[in-house]
């Protein structure tokens with residue numbers, strides 16, 4: 001995934017919200033980025049600074065929460081967070097029949113406005 005279109009969509013959503021609530025300034029935007037998206041928080045911040053210029057979201061603080069990868073095991077039914085570098089097996093029983101339940105998301109969690 002590329003950071004620029006993602007950043008543009010953050011700005012678009014934040015602007016829409018600001019208009020809806022008739023606010024002049026967005027102070028803070030919290031977003032959740034799953035580890036599996038491969039998005040780099042630094043790049044998002046960089047693009048955000050450029051693309052937000054002259055808009056109601058200019059100067060807003062971007063708070064990026066990384067969401068670790070979590071899986072549910074179809075064998076033992078446990079849910080666990082996994083370390084990507086160790087591979088995609090169940091950390092509890094070692095089974096490979098697992099389903100990814102977190103780590104793919106990209107969403108705006110909250111906006112703080114003036």
Ligand SMILES: [Zn+2]
Pocket residue numbers: 073074075076077078090091092093094095
């Ligand atoms: Zn298991």
